Amino acid sequence: MSAHAHTTTLPASACGRVVASYGRHLLVEADDGRRVRCHPRGKRTEAVVGDWVDWQPSGDEGVITAIHPRRSLLRRQDELRTKTLAANVDQVLIMLAAEPVFSDEHLSRALIAARDADVAPLIVLNKRDVQPAFDEAWQRLEPYRAMGETVLPLCVGGAVPDDGMEALWPHLQGRATLVMGASGVGKSTLINRLVPGAQAQTQAISRALGTGRHTTTHTTWYWLDEARRSAIVDSPGFHAFGLHHIEPRRLASLMPDIAAHLGGCRFANCTHRQEPGCAVRAALAPQGPLSPRRWQLYQALYDELARAQQPYG
Ligand SMILES: Nc1nc2c(ncn2[C@@H]2O[C@H](COP(=O)(O)OP(=O)(O)OP(=O)(O)O)[C@@H](O)[C@H]2O)c(=O)[nH]1
Ligand SMILES: [Zn+2]
Numbered sequence: 001m002s003a004h005a006h007t008t009t010l011p012a013s014a015c016g017r018v019v020a021s022y023g024r025h026l027l028v029e030a031d032d033g034r035r036v037r038c039h040p041r042g043k044r045t046e047a048v049v050g051d052w053v054d055w056q057p058s059g060d061e062g063v064i065t066a067i068h069p070r071r072s073l074l075r076r077q078d079e080l081r082t083k084t085l086a087a088n089v090d091q092v093l094i095m096l097a098a099e100p101v102f103s104d105e106h107l108s109r110a111l112i113a114a115r116d117a118d119v120a121p122l123i124v125l126n127k128r129d130v131q132p133a134f135d136e137a138w139q140r141l142e143p144y145r146a147m148g149e150t151v152l153p154l155c156v157g158g159a160v161p162d163d164g165m166e167a168l169w170p171h172l173q174g175r176a177t178l179v180m181g182a183s184g185v186g187k188s189t190l191i192n193r194l195v196p197g198a199q200a201q202t203q204a205i206s207r208a209l210g211t212g213r214h215t216t217t218h219t220t221w222y223w224l225d226e227a228r229r230s231a232i233v234d235s236p237g238f239h240a241f242g243l244h245h246i247e248p249r250r251l252a253s254l255m256p257d258i259a260a261h262l263g264g265c266r267f268a269n270c271t272h273r274q275e276p277g278c279a280v281r282a283a284l285a286p287q288g289p290l291s292p293r294r295w296q297l298y299q300a301l302y303d304e305l306a307r308a309q310q311p312y313g
Contacts, residue, residue: 036062050176051067052067076235077240094114128153156189220234243304252298261283
């Protein structure tokens, strides 16, 4: 075969979006909406859900040949290491509920990871019908509202006149939103309300990718509108982001209530832990507005990130 004949018989590569992943199996959606099962060509083309990719047909499957530059990349925390979770997400919906009671530390970690990835966080408090637990949880979220976070009430699975879905919708429009939250907060209930056929779709994808129904680490990108402008990304069993790739010195800038006091420290390289003349420590309550618990969390996370930077430490 001549070189010329070879190039003309090579199938043209097309552009597409990774809409589902089950381990190394990927489903790519082409521009015309067609969905093709794809494999990465090599280590450098290991795409994740949300990625824009170039792919080439290969039999009735496809091969991913290139990954387009990512607008954002979120990582999940595994037992041992951080793994990529989703790319090109604009927003992370952190779902909390009246019950189970949420942990301030988990919430803070999620907010830090989102900000680090340049992804806007949106806090949603579900189960408004569960009282007085809901009102208590709403109160506990006051400090987060004070530092500028958006918090929306929701009652996605309860029978109340205003379930909060109408107020949530404008926040989802025109964006790709990843949903995360502890077990039992109502994530599946929310996904099923937003994407009525979600469960059936997931089963169909699972069949298309030839994986068993017990696969746990799968992520799915669902379009919320015909125009394919708004999407919701579901990753069942995903509870915590990985933080260990974050440089400890960046941490203060990722916590808005601490970041508010940066710039006034005596030392330019202040780590805001024990240095004299630290503007962050000077802002601690009762003299200032900064909650001592948040500063303690900052210190604990700083130490954790510093340890993670030393591979054998
Ligand atoms: N009272 C009340 N219960 C709700 C509400 N939303 C969801 N639930 C219930 O909470 C339970 C957990 O909901 P799921 O949607 O399965 O929660 P999940 O976050 O997907 O949980 P995992 O699958 O374990 O991660 C179910 O029994 C739901 O019916 C709500 O607004 N009010
Ligand atoms: Zn300082």
